[in-house]
Amino acid sequence: MIHLTSPPLSPALDARSAAGLVRRWRKAVEPDELARVYDALAKAGPLVPTPWGALLVTGHEDCRQVLADRVWRTLGARWRDAHRPGWRSSPSTVGLCETPLQQDPPEHTARRRPLNSALAPRAMREAAENLVEPLVAAYVDRFAAAVRRGGSADVVAEVCRPLPTAVLAGLTGLPPEVDRAWLAAESAAMVRVEELAAPPSVVRRADAAAVALLDRYDRVLAERLRRPAGDLLSRWAAEDPHGARYLLLTLFSAGVPTTAALLAAVALALTTRPLLAERIRQDPGFAERLTDEVLRWDPPGRVVTRVAAAGTELAGRILPAGQVVHALIGAAHRDPLLFPDPHAFDPDRPPQRLLAFGTGLHYCLGSHLARTQAVAFARGFARALPGARTAAPPERHAGPSMADIARLPIHSPLSQGSPSQ
Ligand code: HEM
Known part of the structure; x- marks a missing residue:
């Protein structure tokens, strides 16, 4: 059990009101609703105690x-x-x-090293040109054709999930018989175990996904060990047959659900604020600013949890060793000290340091790859689907930790019957 040594964290907040706020936060699904809860949490103090003994951290600098x-x-x-x-x-x-x-180090250092070299900036620049751009164009054009044919189509199922899966499959050399849609669905199901207090049904589904994924990775790696193919899979299989399965698990579980969430949020922005697509058509560079604002507005990973290894100071409080904190990246991105008028969606706001990809020791190794996909996707979408609108509201997964749009049907009256190029 974790106890705080300092006086009450926030004189204005008794345990019952804090528990009520935390309950509201865990139930919030829509970004606007979450923003209201973030405001209430920040008003209650920089550190809000949870019934399970942890603290919610809301300020950008504290996160x-x-x-x-x-x-x-x-x-x-x-x-x-x-x-x-x-x-x-x-x-x-x-x-x-x-x-x-x-x-944590030293295990962290050893496991991160091969990923670091696979995702090194030079390799990523080459991948952006040779892998990402052509894949994005193919997926977006196929999607636009599906919208023209059927009147509407689900961009999450057709692009947001399979595209990042195909990118990582291309990067590693994963053979085509590993079904991309299956891989995306299982990776997303597995990471849901990370949701705070995930119900038993979610944990059971996540466990089944982990077993199935690791079994599939083992079989692919064994095959590459028998018959090397000069790709990343073959290298990893030869260098560390046991660790390689976890490198694949890391890449797909850290890279697919997050990038899928970002792409879906970009599609939602473009279809609910049509002027944005027009601006991208006029100025393709604008897609980068749009991507950054989407990452600020509703970051795919909204919470990072840590524990204090020793007594330490945070937000003017001395916290004991063993204190667990949840850094609310989503709330940090709505901190008015850094982002004036924080709830306004404004791609023209001056660039600021976002925490969407973390910072420090665990800084995201796929940030460049994910941004490249989002920017190329925004440009391709604006070009191929003029006048696109949502055909139904987005379906979102519940839970405060991960932003995840499960379904987003799109229609595009202007593209009906006309070619996408
Ligand atoms: C929009 C997409 C993405 C977002 C929002 C995102 C976010 C993050 C965040 C917040 C962290 C740090 C977590 C922490 O400090 O505990 C992280 C770490 C990581 N990400 Fe990403 N990520 C994205 C895409 C990717 C992709 C595409 C890959 C792989 C190609 C990837 C691989 C990793 C890895 C390996 C780490 C662990 C680094 C470490 O612990 O040292 N991510 N990511």
């Missing part, structure tokens, strides 16, 4: 400190062995604890 300061560690295997007996019976949690996201 940045939690991500950057090495005193804050992951809730990895060591922490779980001490605080969550029985956790090893969940294959999805065990799998995620084998990724650098849930590791």
